[in-house]
Amino acid sequence: MKLSKKILTIVFTLVLAVALVGCGSQEKPKAAEEGKKDAATDKLKVAFIYVGPVGDGGYSYAHDLGRQYLVKEMPDIETTIVESVPEGADSERVLTELAEKGNKIIFATSFGYMDPVIKVAQKYPDVKFLHCSGYKTADNVGTYFGRMYQARYLSGIVAGKTTKTNTIGYVAAFPIPEVVRGINAFTQGVRSVNPNAKVNVVWTNTWYDPAAEKEAGKSLLETGADVVAQHQDTPGPQQAAEEKGKFGIGYNSDMSKMAPKAVLTSAVWNWGPYYVNTVKAIKEGTWKSDQYWGPISDNIVDLAPFGPMVPEDVKQLVETKKQELIEGKFDVFDGPVKDQTGKERVAAGQKMSDADMLSFDWFVEGVEGTIPK
Structure with a gap:
């Protein structure tokens, strides 16, 4: 009986030791994990x-x-x-x-x-x-x-060279200066290569509504447009164009994957370098409040790769105009610029100011539609 008690005592001691060692091994990862969390909070x-x-x-x-x-x-x-x-x-x-x-x-x-x-x-x-x-x-x-209007202008050249009906549709988001400026720039590009073309505008008052934006695209195609551009965040208008055997100009990112038979190109954003430069400046204490409006030469805006349906001569024309924009040889709203009533708004030899571009509330010549109040 005493021997059994001794054996039990020894076994109990061994079990306790193992348990303590086990607890110690569990504590180490926990401490390490806490260290990771502390390091993460320093970011x-x-x-x-x-x-x-x-x-x-x-x-x-x-x-x-x-x-x-x-x-x-x-x-x-x-x-x-x-x-x-x-x-x-x-x-x-x-x-x-x-x-x-x-x-x-x-x-x-x-x-x-x-x-x-x-x-x-x-x-x-x-x-x-x-x-x-x-x-x-x-x-x-x-x-x-x-300055997305610069990429819009270039995409307008592609649309103007592609249309056969001389009717191009534009699915517009909200009637704010940014959207109006984009429509105007696109139309300037269209008419720089095709003065007979017109751009019909339909408003959706949405940024992201796939069904509504696709329906708006369909309505433009049904009234004679054979190329459709857009300002919303979905590829709905491009998909509508593909279903009708027509063409489109995407926006924001390369939309060719969503409608490969329709998308001629897309006016795209490249935000990454701006985000890096801004965060670095804030970390280094050199950042100051400003109003950055980056041109195409900063690569913040650009065109996505062309679809296979775009001819080489059109690609070369667009590249030539892009280089002129980059080099500052011209800008989209250099005069003369007329509004849709034919009234001259920017005289020949004059440049539209940034303030005027940022407050656009009128359409250029060639746009069919109105700006809701």
């Missing part, structure tokens, strides 16, 4: 809010490609995204939450976020806010955009 936190889903294949997708480029180039930062944030009050809530969670840089990527950004920025002076396509700034708020 600069950068947030992005998108008006649509990343999977839209368009605007928000292009911004997220830029974010991914940023992460690749600067692995010492931590990024957060919030998708499908409506413009207005809800965006104010999201911006506030992102600031409260320790994000020191917040990129708000849609025009309608402008006033909420300004309001929230006042409460968080140590956070830098970058607002895309807006015009209001503060000490800790800057704006950024690219």
